[in-house]
Amino acid sequence: MSSKNETRRAWSALLLGIGNEWASDDGVGPEVVRRVKVWWEGLERNATGEVGFVIMAQPDLALLDLLADCDRVIIVDAVRSGAPPGTLHRQAWEAGMLGDRGVERASSHGFGVRELLDMARALGKLPPRVELWGVEAASTAPGRGLSPRVAEVVESTAQVLAEYLANLLP
Amino acid sequence: MTTLRIDVPYMARVEGEGALNIIVEDGEIKHLELNIFEPPRFFEAFLRGRHFMEAPDITARICGICPVAYQMSSSHAIEKILDVQISPEIRALRRLLYCAEWIESHALHIYLLHAPDFLGYESAISMAADPALRPAVEMGLRMKKIGNDLLALIGGREIHPLSPTVGGFYRAPTRKELLALKPELEWGLEASIKTVAWTATLDFPDFEPDYELVSLRHPDEYPMNEGRVVSNLGLDIPMEAFEEHFIDDHVPHSNAVHVYHRDHGSYLTGPLARLNLNLDKLTPLAKQALEETGHQFPSRNPFKSIVARAVEVVLAYEEALRIIDAYVRPEPSRIEAEPKAGWGCHITEAPRGMLYHRYELDDQGLILSCRIDAPTAQNLKRMEDDLWAFVPQVLALPHDEATLRCEQLVRNYDPCISCATHFLKLNVVEK
Numbered sequence: 001m002s003s004k005n006e007t008r009r010a011w012s013a014l015l016l017g018i019g020n021e022w023a024s025d026d027g028v029g030p031e032v033v034r035r036v037k038v039w040w041e042g043l044e045r046n047a048t049g050e051v052g053f054v055i056m057a058q059p060d061l062a063l064l065d066l067l068a069d070c071d072r073v074i075i076v077d078a079v080r081s082g083a084p085p086g087t088l089h090r091q092a093w094e095a096g097m098l099g100d101r102g103v104e105r106a107s108s109h110g111f112g113v114r115e116l117l118d119m120a121r122a123l124g125k126l127p128p129r130v131e132l133w134g135v136e137a138a139s140t141a142p143g144r145g146l147s148p149r150v151a152e153v154v155e156s157t158a159q160v161l162a163e164y165l166a167n168l169l170p
Numbered sequence: 171m172t173t174l175r176i177d178v179p180y181m182a183r184v185e186g187e188g189a190l191n192i193i194v195e196d197g198e199i200k201h202l203e204l205n206i207f208e209p210p211r212f213f214e215a216f217l218r219g220r221h222f223m224e225a226p227d228i229t230a231r232i233c234g235i236c237p238v239a240y241q242m243s244s245s246h247a248i249e250k251i252l253d254v255q256i257s258p259e260i261r262a263l264r265r266l267l268y269c270a271e272w273i274e275s276h277a278l279h280i281y282l283l284h285a286p287d288f289l290g291y292e293s294a295i296s297m298a299a300d301p302a303l304r305p306a307v308e309m310g311l312r313m314k315k316i317g318n319d320l321l322a323l324i325g326g327r328e329i330h331p332l333s334p335t336v337g338g339f340y341r342a343p344t345r346k347e348l349l350a351l352k353p354e355l356e357w358g359l360e361a362s363i364k365t366v367a368w369t370a371t372l373d374f375p376d377f378e379p380d381y382e383l384v385s386l387r388h389p390d391e392y393p394m395n396e397g398r399v400v401s402n403l404g405l406d407i408p409m410e411a412f413e414e415h416f417i418d419d420h421v422p423h424s425n426a427v428h429v430y431h432r433d434h435g436s437y438l439t440g441p442l443a444r445l446n447l448n449l450d451k452l453t454p455l456a457k458q459a460l461e462e463t464g465h466q467f468p469s470r471n472p473f474k475s476i477v478a479r480a481v482e483v484v485l486a487y488e489e490a491l492r493i494i495d496a497y498v499r500p501e502p503s504r505i506e507a508e509p510k511a512g513w514g515c516h517i518t519e520a521p522r523g524m525l526y527h528r529y530e531l532d533d534q535g536l537i538l539s540c541r542i543d544a545p546t547a548q549n550l551k552r553m554e555d556d557l558w559a560f561v562p563q564v565l566a567l568p569h570d571e572a573t574l575r576c577e578q579l580v581r582n583y584d585p586c587i588s589c590a591t592h593f594l595k596l597n598v599v600e601k
Contacts, residue, residue, distance in 0.1 A: 061278075061311060062318065062328075115295065122298035123308060 014070035025137035035158035059116035068125035079134030085149035093130035239520030250514035259500035273317030275521035281310025338504035359487040370463035383443035436551035439523030509535030
């Protein structure tokens with residue numbers, strides 16, 4: 001990772017796949033990001049290192065430094081909003097938009113996406129663009145493996161994200 | 171009749187699940203229960219039948235903040251059964267690993283969990299949003315990160331490290347790798363000394379109940395991995411006698427056991443107890459930093475645990491630098507252990523207090539039984555007793571303030587609360 005003192009940030013885009021892969025559909029974020037990473041690494045252009053990939057069970061304070069080092073972060077996570085399972089929600093993040101349990105996680109720990117972004121904002125470490133890509137979960141019960149409805153959309157979601165990245169970084 | 175009711179059926183943002191219920195009628199506490207009941211996890215049960223080499227990795231999963239403590243207590247206990255003698259080099263590397271965990275755990279608690287209570291902020295996030303306090307939060311985060319980096323270097327990763335095991339480490343870092351961290355550790359040492367001075371300026375409620383403080387004590391050093399179990403009431407026993415003196419109690423309102431001292435009831439373990447009982451073992455800069463605070467130690471004011479924690483961060487940085495300067499890479503990095511039947515126990519000092527592990531192995535090296543007493547289970551009864559003594563003091567305060575003080579009292583113990591500061595809600599019921 002490059003130093004924060006450099007004018008150029010390390011990544012044009014940082015893809016953050018958040019979720020516990022042992023909590024059924026909570027693992028959708030990591031799975032989508034993993035597939036986009038495979039696609040990206042297959043491209044000839046990937047040597048430029050424009051895109052960073054991070055997969056985590058839940059946000060960690062260590063991410064603050066990574067956020068300060070990219071122009072854009074795309075957070076892929078399982079969400080619960082009442083929409084049909086598998087629905088893709090794409091939103092630009094705004095302060096206050098995530099509720100206490102806006103992104104439902106299996107863990108009892110409280111440092112989630114909302115806290116990560118609020119803390120990054122308070123510390124002036126938020127990248128210029130923050131995007132949330134949420135995949136509606138059917139279940140976050142303990143156990144490995146996505147539910148059928150969510151598993152069905154993993155590949156298409158990864159493709160949408162890949163195309164989006166391709167257009168973003170001409 | 172006026173009833174004051176603090177009733178939180180599910181405390182968010184603690185590691186595990188819990189509730190706080192306090193009912194005060196006409197100025198008298200009628201009911202007080204603090205449950206930090208972890209979800210049923212059955213670690214002691216599913217360790218049965220497992221090979222001893224699995225114990226450090228499995229028990230590390232009990233805690234994401236102090237996995238090193240679980241790896242250390244389990245490894246030492248099993249080494250005692252198998253007559254494994256670790257080398258001085260492995261011993262030093264274990265102490266360095268523990269320094270890393272104390273640094274990251276304590277820095278997190280001081281700046282992100284505890285300080286907002288003292289300064290009147292809802293959370294570390296709102297504290298960071300205040301330009302006057304943002305540098306403090308940034309300093310705390312950097313101090314924590316240095317601990318994490320050291321932990322990742324030695325352990326292979328910062329949470330649930332891979333390298334520590336029975337007999338030593340699967341891989342020991344090179345001297346060059348460790349020396350590369352020195353500039354940051356030196357910065358951290360300076361920052362930790364400033365942190366002690368900063369915590370000393372906080373406003374501490376006047377509250378000094380009488381209770382027993384229990385920690386390890388080692389003849390030559392501030393306790394981490396080794397020592398005897400001592401207390402301010404004259405207890406001085408080998409670790410092997412722990413279960414004779416400290417009793418696991420199952421109380422109806424809690425899934426977590428309450429551990430109490432057979433002779434004296436509730437007791438405190440953790441930074442304040444360690445500091446009070448080991449003042450003469452402080453490293454030079456930690457000792458100086460404490461003296462310059464002007465606060466009198468020993469102190470039984472649980473709110474001053476934040477000062478004790480800060481002093482221990484200085485000590486951990488100081489020790490880390492000393493160990494790195496003298497570092498000789500262990501060869502081999504791990505002493506091979508042969509299966510053998512037997513019984514063994516060990517206590518190490520986790521960031522938040524004594525962590526007791528006891529194992530019984532069969533001749534194949536499979537675990538027949540085990541007992542684990544986590545620091546929070548040991549402190550739980552003390553927290554309740556503290557609340558009994560403290561609640562009358564806050565009754566005259568507005569309800570929000572009273573609740574905040576109760577929360578702060580609980581957080582004095584660093585009961586594995588995650589990165590948020592408010593986990594209680596106050597409901598007032600007029601009857």
